[in-house]
Amino acid sequence: MEESELDGVSGKTTTGHQWDGIKELNTPLPRWWLITFYASILWAIGYWVVYPAWPLLWSYTRGALNYSTRAAVGVELAILEKIRGDKMIALGAASLADIEKDPALLALARARGKAAFGDNCAPCHGSGGAGAKGYPNLNDDDWLWGGSLDQIVQTIQFGARSGHTKTHEGAMLAFGKDGILKRDEIGTVANYVRSLSGLSTRQGYDIAAGAKIFAENCTSCHGEAGKGNQELGAPNLTDKIWLYGSDEATLIETITNGRAGVMPAWVGRLDPSTIKALAVYVHTLGGGK
Amino acid sequence: MNKIVQIDPDQVEDVGPLYAARKNVYPQSVFGTFRRIKWGLMAFCLGVYYLLPFVRWNRGLGAPDQAVLIDLPNSRFYFFFIELWPQEVYYFTGLLIIAALTLFLMNSVGGRIWCGYLCPQTVWTDLFYAVERLIEGDRRERMRKAASAGPLKLGRVSEIVLKHSIWLLIAWWTGGAWVLYFTDAPTLVKELVTFQAPAIAYIWIAILTATTYLLAGFMREQVCVYMCPWPRIQAALTDEWALNVTYRYDRGEKRMSVKKANELRALGLPAGDCVDCYQCVAACPTGIDIRNGPQIDCIQCGLCIDACDNVMKKIGGPTRLIGYDNDINIQRRMAGEPPIYRIVRPRTIIYTALIALVGGIMLYALLTRSLLDINVLHDRNPVAVKLSDGSIRNAYTVRLLNKRGFDRVVTIDVDGPQDAVLHVVGDDSITPDRPMVVLGRDGTTELRVLVTAPSEKNTEKSIPTKFRITDIGLGEVASAIDNFVSP
Numbered sequence: 096m097e098e099s100e101l102d103g104v105s106g107k108t109t110t111g112h113q114w115d116g117i118k119e120l121n122t123p124l125p126r127w128w129l130i131t132f133y134a135s136i137l138w139a140i141g142y143w144v145v146y147p148a149w150p151l152l153w154s155y156t157r158g159a160l161n162y163s164t165r166a167a168v169g170v171e172l173a174i175l176e177k178i179r180g181d182k183m184i185a186l187g188a189a190s191l192a193d194i195e196k197d198p199a200l201l202a203l204a205r206a207r208g209k210a211a212f213g214d215n216c217a218p219c220h221g222s223g224g225a226g227a228k229g230y231p232n233l234n235d236d237d238w239l240w241g242g243s244l245d246q247i248v249q250t251i252q253f254g255a256r257s258g259h260t261k262t263h264e265g266a267m268l269a270f271g272k273d274g275i276l277k278r279d280e281i282g283t284v285a286n287y288v289r290s291l292s293g294l295s296t297r298q299g300y301d302i303a304a305g306a307k308i309f310a311e312n313c314t315s316c317h318g319e320a321g322k323g324n325q326e327l328g329a330p331n332l333t334d335k336i337w338l339y340g341s342d343e344a345t346l347i348e349t350i351t352n353g354r355a356g357v358m359p360a361w362v363g364r365l366d367p368s369t370i371k372a373l374a375v376y377v378h379t380l381g382g383g384k
Numbered sequence: 385m386n387k388i389v390q391i392d393p394d395q396v397e398d399v400g401p402l403y404a405a406r407k408n409v410y411p412q413s414v415f416g417t418f419r420r421i422k423w424g425l426m427a428f429c430l431g432v433y434y435l436l437p438f439v440r441w442n443r444g445l446g447a448p449d450q451a452v453l454i455d456l457p458n459s460r461f462y463f464f465f466i467e468l469w470p471q472e473v474y475y476f477t478g479l480l481i482i483a484a485l486t487l488f489l490m491n492s493v494g495g496r497i498w499c500g501y502l503c504p505q506t507v508w509t510d511l512f513y514a515v516e517r518l519i520e521g522d523r524r525e526r527m528r529k530a531a532s533a534g535p536l537k538l539g540r541v542s543e544i545v546l547k548h549s550i551w552l553l554i555a556w557w558t559g560g561a562w563v564l565y566f567t568d569a570p571t572l573v574k575e576l577v578t579f580q581a582p583a584i585a586y587i588w589i590a591i592l593t594a595t596t597y598l599l600a601g602f603m604r605e606q607v608c609v610y611m612c613p614w615p616r617i618q619a620a621l622t623d624e625w626a627l628n629v630t631y632r633y634d635r636g637e638k639r640m641s642v643k644k645a646n647e648l649r650a651l652g653l654p655a656g657d658c659v660d661c662y663q664c665v666a667a668c669p670t671g672i673d674i675r676n677g678p679q680i681d682c683i684q685c686g687l688c689i690d691a692c693d694n695v696m697k698k699i700g701g702p703t704r705l706i707g708y709d710n711d712i713n714i715q716r717r718m719a720g721e722p723p724i725y726r727i728v729r730p731r732t733i734i735y736t737a738l739i740a741l742v743g744g745i746m747l748y749a750l751l752t753r754s755l756l757d758i759n760v761l762h763d764r765n766p767v768a769v770k771l772s773d774g775s776i777r778n779a780y781t782v783r784l785l786n787k788r789g790f791d792r793v794v795t796i797d798v799d800g801p802q803d804a805v806l807h808v809v810g811d812d813s814i815t816p817d818r819p820m821v822v823l824g825r826d827g828t829t830e831l832r833v834l835v836t837a838p839s840e841k842n843t844e845k846s847i848p849t850k851f852r853i854t855d856i857g858l859g860e861v862a863s864a865i866d867n868f869v870s871p
Binding site: 221 | 764770772774777830832834
């Protein structure tokens, strides 16, 4: 290290460092900057004392204030619940039919229901309840287990084939896989089913055979006219709405392998007033009976 | 090609600091026409500002009875018979356009009338100067007191304390009046006095107390000279015919004493009217010399006209050596021609016409403004639903606006898809095909509306659909267009 020297042009001293003959002027940090820097260090030490800071082996230093973001969120949630409390109690007390007649309660139920739907139901039914293949569209007027407010509440509470003791039971048999019907019989009855709702059928299929197979195998659940049975979750085969699809291949697949869509039970996971709000929301999507 | 220039540090000239400290201004008291106009306008402007929140206006039960009220929590603006909703904020745009055009017009007629007489900065500074003058004495006395060194005497200390106390009181009152525009004034005054008012009221009063105290007590003319954009803008909006506060140098030069001027005139030689008494400079609230010609620091308050006129009357000379004039007339007088004044000229005509036009449009918009409105938002997910019988249904969120001060009943119908059936969720009225809805006073009502139509009669992918509401009592109608979509 060389001696520092006075620079004639700038009037400053050099640092004494030299690289390839280039010397550096000694320009120390401004005093205000240094003071701020040391103050920040002092502040950080204060921070360690007051707030949670150092990780320990099994825990951490908790700080003098005993502050915790988790506890802070808990307090805010409690405040929120308190604000909501009265309104949600009113919602819980009102009967399902009354909620829809009271504009304020309806707006509350729809808002609460929409939020709960987004959190819990949207993964299967879609964010607007439009459904998908195998997951019913909740906007239309076709209901597997019934579309009245009470029936919707029942379905939300206990689900379908959820394993809950009160759940909706009843599954479509795997007619092909279990050897109940032969392959050509399945094709025939699939065409017959299409004819029930006025869809085109394959030319030359045996109508009489189709009707016979249907009467022997399907009517116990779907009814003699194919109108379905909401007690068993058997869909109406005469309307325009198809949960899995109405083309021949899909129908053959359905009859061969059976269908048994599952909806979980929400009782115990959602509080009663939320379930009520969800039922009103789903009912007022448009398809409610 | 770049050339490297070697600068010898010994030859760099030291120009000193670029910062110039403010020279204190001690305006002398003046009497006269323009001073009277300024007092009158000050009383008017401050009177309106301080008293307007207390003016009442009956709007019926349940509505606020304050004539001018900015109701932020309920997002309403009340101005006497006008009530505006947030979506009508464009009326303020019109108001601002008119304000700007009026400013342009004033500028092209009489220069910086706004700066000299109406600007809050001028009005409050003028008031603060009046307080200062009342307590500490006129110009000379104030200058002497400011210059005197040595320890402060009790009398001087009490003067300073009194002055700042009154300033702070005025400033506090300024902030106090401001918050009254945002809530019911008498109630807030009661709450403020008993310390029950919301914290935000005290915070705003504190902010405006601070700004008024600083701007009118300390910043003063520096706001006009350094901070305000208007002096710069107005230079582009004026023309050679605009009348500005002007030193008529054709009359004033050369400056000389009364005695010398009389001697010269006796000999038949030309002599200037200006006696170089510096009264115009002493009276100036921005501390300039108007005789140096038009300058950006001049707010054109006209006080130098009064000061000069008073001197001229005393020495028996003709008044208005300083007056509202322009350079064209000075040149004309020097050439021996009579002055001409053109208040009515294309510029002023165009500004007036524009003000009338924008004002007319606003008035028309205000008078024909609808008090019943409908907004329709189509459901996006799903856009359309196929029902079990094959028909199509679209769902909409419909928001109805009732801007009247009373409840009313409307029917809703839809025009678009063939054989369309409309249903309002939650509605079980006796007229299901034309559902009736009650709209609460001065508010909005949100409905979920379902429109169902047979698919075979509506094969187009998207059908324009008109939603119409009709007030069954008043017959008022409002409508909105959306689409009916097929899946």
